[in-house]
Amino acid sequence: MSFMAPISVAGFVISLASGIYILVKNPDSRFNRLLFIFAVLISYLSLTDLGLYLAESYKMAYFWVKMGFLWPLVIPVILHAVLVFTGRMNRWAITAVYVPSFIIAAIELLTPLISGGPVMSPWGWTFMVPEDKILYDLATLWGFSVGVLAILLTAKFYADAPASRRGETLYLFMGLMIPIFSGFATDFFLPIIGYIVPSLTSFAAAIGVLIIAYGVMRFKIPILSPRTAAEDIVRTMNNFLIIADNDLNINYANPSAERITGFRSLQGMKVSDLFESDGIDWMIDSTVESMIRVHDGTRIPVVVSARYINDDRGQNVGIIFTGSDISQIKEMEEKLRRREDRLTLLTEHMADGLGEFDSEFRFRYLSPSIEKVTGYGYEHLMGLSALEFLEYVHPDDRERIRELIIRKNEGHKVTFRLRRPDGSYRWLEYVDRPIYHDGDIMGYVFGLRDVHEHKIAEEALMLSREKFRELFRNMNSAIVALEPGEFRVTAMNPAAERMMGAVCEDIKGDPVAEALPGIGGSVLMDALRKVRETGEPLHCQEVEYRGMWFEVQVYRISTGDIVMICDDITIRKQYEDELIGTIHEKEALLREVHHRVKNNFQIISSLINLQAANTADQTALRDLQRRIHSMALVHELLYESEDISSIDIRTYIERLVSSIMDGYRSEDIGYRTEIARLNVPIETAIPLGLIINELITNSLKHAFRGRGEILIKLEGDDKYTLTVADNGAGLPENFIIEESDSLGLQLVRGLVDQLDGDLEVSVGDGTEFRIKFSVSHYRPRI
Template sequence: MNVFALISLVAFMVCFFLGNFIYHKNPKSRLNTIIALTCIFVGFLAFIEFEYRHAETFQTAFFWLKISTLWPIVPSLLLHVSLIFTKSSYLKNKLTYLLIYLPGIAISAVGLTTDLLISGASKEYWGWTYIVPADATLYNIMSLWTVVAVVLAGGICFAYYLKSYDLKKKQAKYILAGLYIPFFISLATDFMLPIVFLRVPELTMTTMTMGITLMSYGIWKYKFPALTPAIAADSIVSIMSNFFFLLDDDMRIVKVNQATMDLLGVADSELVDKPLNTVFAEDQKPLFKENPFNGDKKSITNIETMFKAKNGHLIPVFLSLSQIEIDNSQTLGIVCIGNDITDIKLAENKIKASLEEKGLLLQEIHHRVKNNLQIISSLLSLQSKYVKDKEDLELFRERQSRVRSMAFIHEQLYQSSDFTNIEFGAYVENLINYLSYSYSIDPSYINFKLDIDDVSLDINTAIPCGLIINELVTNSLKYAFPANYCKSQDNTTNLNEIYVYLHSYKKDKFILIISDNGVGLPEDINYKNNGTLGLLLVNSLVDQLDGTIELDRTNGTKFKLIFNKLEY
């Protein structure tokens, strides 16, 4: 027997088995019924394909080929499956059925009674196959109908897939696969390749069998439990720990659950047929005299409010109200579900009180640290007045600037509402102003250029970064510009400049550049190993920030640092 004919026979048997299987799983389901009919019809066409492929004579093959012109009804069935599966409202209109099936039936009728769809039979290595007539108008119409119907069916299912959840979403995935896998394969073998006069065995029936298998599997595997929505709803409402109100359109209570009665300390009869606002605190009642949706079709409204129990106790609650609609237009009632949030409110108040207490404590700590550092700075300043040696005096000044750089950070922290982070741009400006004053810098002689990003650094990063800026700017002020260095040609405008740049760099990284256009760092100084105490401190602080530092001696001195935002 021809192996290709045998494949068609297997497809026939599989389709008939699937049709019976899916139907008997749920005979009352319209979806199962239409899928079963599709299985049987495709199986019938697969049997016809088997017959004409292994036919002995031309007449026999052509007879079966003419019957195969019933194929255009298959896209109609697939479109019908998609509409039932997605519960389309179009099926309520009888005209929809006419639009679904009329094209397929009409094309099949013309194909059966004329030679406009199949004009003959041709013997190929896989058996007999059809010959497209010279005037391929009807054949092209059939092809177009197949493409339109399958694409439309797939589009409907895909839209349903995007907005559905859980079991329905999984079913939609299998139905989509069952529609599109056969479609693309048969589009290639039955339509595209014959156009370029390249004939291959038609795989439509085989791939349709695969597609129907996927659909049947999805419907069977992800079937819904056999219980009614009413039974499920009653069971859920009765055992749920949330309180529950079912309201009519006039905001009167129709049903409550046990959790509601326990919360309010009332019986069912004391609530049913009463306005919903009777359970609220006095100042909240006006909010619930009327329907809170006010014609708005918004599906859910969330409200935080206050209940009043039978004993007069006020209970903070969080409500979710959802409308029950008929045909997405008329409101039938409202479902109100919520939680007692008394414990949450108590915890919230404790947290707020604790945060306020800790905020005040942190503010006081930063204030005292700042004051202590200020005292140290003042003591150093007083002590320096008795130092006569210039080198010793410079050491006092350096220590004082380091202390002040840390004091500025704590000063900003206690003045801010955020006690863990500081706006670093403002900090750098304060530090530069202090250093300029400390070294008696004439603004006409040295110009500061600041380019600071709007970054916020925590104290763990800000202190080492501030000390680095202090050390490098201090070095520039002390050594970069000797007397009368780098004046302009007219000897009136100074070109000396110190540049400070800080910007975000990639994720949780920063780039810091401090440069001057002065005389430059001497070549014999190795800033990483045997430099000054200030440079050794800078390298230590860079390591603390898990960063890197580079030196560029071109046109003065330029330090470039890349460091991380520290996490503790």
């Protein structure tokens, strides 16, 4: 018996077993099915080689030579598999390769032009190269060229592929290279230079199939079928999905569609019975708002899009509709619109002008009432900066105002004369309050009031009591004059009588605390005493009296009397309260955004669970799932936090570590946390969470062979140090983290750089990672 017979048997067994393993691993994968066909062909050719080596007569040897006619089909099958694996599948290219293979196979079976017949060799019967070997050489070169093309495509894919796919690509490359170069050497090259050796092509191909099968086992080369995952996504998605035929008859509706509409089943209904429209053309290939009918006959707003479903020939076989219920969003938009209308109404009818500067005193907002105060329209003023606005100020007031606004104080207050469009000047009072963020002044909210009457009143008091009395009686501002001793009322103008609800003649001579009940315990009494002592005027911006709000100026005039000038700011206060309410509502909307982001992360995590269920090695997917969970937890805590700009890092880390440990369910490994109380913004929380996830996961995977403990510690005041340590086996003594090819450690290094931190690794009785960083300050996103 020839020594090549056992080799052929081994090739048959190895190839067939490897092919069956690949097919069973994922029968839905086209790549796996092509590898199985390749393995079956190799098994068949190994069987023909065995028959040839064991043949006892020329006739039997001739039969087995002819039975090997299928060898030309092996090369196009493996090229086909490579095109599927690399994503370069092309129907015309496959056809161009398969057609010559069938022609060569037919010539091989029906003529002696390629294999000239059997001939006895030292290792048994083998095929004879014909004397006219043109077709033999062409067939061999054709097979070698197609094989080299498959190798080059695989090598190109390996060079361009991410690191996560290079391992599987390398096994495919090795599995192709061994049989192709072995066949070229034993069947073509060595005979040319005079060395006749037995053909090892079939056995080398069997070894190649075995290598690819090992790559399938280790790296999951098969392309997983998404059908099951897609069905679960459709069933669990929040958006509705409806599939209809070309006549708009509904063939399928997911549970969300039935939940939104309230119908137990939508099958058999028409799409036109659901959507409020004359047709569906306007929905095709676009996202539009429409109304959908529910079971009680009412309609709710939805956003919907439609797409045609095409078969393999490109023919329309139906239409798919997807969308979501936006009724809550519409209700919220309507509430915001009504609130904005009320605020606009208030600002348009206020006596004061309101606005906002940025930190460089550029106009960012102006209320419609600004035109009543200045005489200039919104469009005219919004094109100016504060310094450019100085051109409209009286020349005698410009330098004083310029010096004031260039200083970033807690607030500014100044009166000046403004030139109106008709050329006249009026006195205005400017008051602002700073807008803070993270301790820095980001701008100013200001009010601009026409105080021309006030200034005229001051001048009139100096020049003439008669003029003062006239202005006093006709001013819209309330004026109360008090003698400086016991602050007895000496005079009140009609505006004060209306606002205070008292008649001057009835309370004249009474102490102000008795004459105007409620003032005695307010800040006004302190202001009166201070003005009496210092002689300097005081401004009380907000004083509440009898359910109304006033802005009060307190002066000591030349006669020694104390004068209170009060302006009713109740409407302005109502506007401020409305504005605060709007801010709170926007905070609620932002919390909802964080909540929805967290829910989207949970959906992604669920999809990974579905994918992992059909995957033999779930390590990479579980690592990805834990990273997603660490980011989702940040948004969950922001949603729960009173301050939506930062989260409690102790709560975050303790919940994150607990979740990771629960996921591994190892009773032999414990953990301990020592976390400082610290609120950090999302820019710091997410990198910290991902770093902790990677380091704890790495310890759980590699550090322990039995019992052990992991320590997570965060300490510091201005500069912080995060320590993640374990008492496991430790890292090698020559370990250099910068040279590590671990994806997790590479991610840790990148995240530490993102924090502008420093990473230290200590190796001894266990492993200790220390990250020193500072908390990232909030950066404006607009």
